[in-house]
Amino acid sequence: MDSIDEVLGELPLPPYVTAEDVGFAVRALSVHAAEQWPEGLRCRNDRAPHPCRLHRWGQRVVDQRGLTDRQVRLLIAEQEAPRR
Numbered sequence: 001m002d003s004i005d006e007v008l009g010e011l012p013l014p015p016y017v018t019a020e021d022v023g024f025a026v027r028a029l030s031v032h033a034a035e036q037w038p039e040g041l042r043c044r045n046d047r048a049p050h051p052c053r054l055h056r057w058g059q060r061v062v063d064q065r066g067l068t069d070r071q072v073r074l075l076i077a078e079q080e081a082p083r084r
Contacts, residue, residue: 004048011057017065025065026075028058 014021032055035044043052051059062072 005053008053010060011053013057013060013064017061021061022065022067022075023079025058025061026072026079028054029062029072030076030079032058 032043032045032050032052034041034050036042037047041050042048043050043055045054046052067075
């Protein structure tokens with residue numbers, strides 16, 4: 001855990017996980033994905049040790065909603081698909 005995580009703690013979950021929350025969580029998972037660095041896995045967005053606070057928050061939201069890894073991957077693919 002990064003030192004900032006120790007100070008700030010975990011991001012709180014919403015009281016009720018809505019579809020909008022899931023969208024934000026999926027976005028957090030894709031933006032704050034792991035990237036290999038010489039010192040180990042780091043967040044692609046903020047270079048914090050992976051998983052960073054936002055990635056952990058996103059994972060907790062999709063877990064609370066009961067989404068599988070496959071469903072999350074499909075949602076990420078939908079978000080990253082080019083808009084027509």
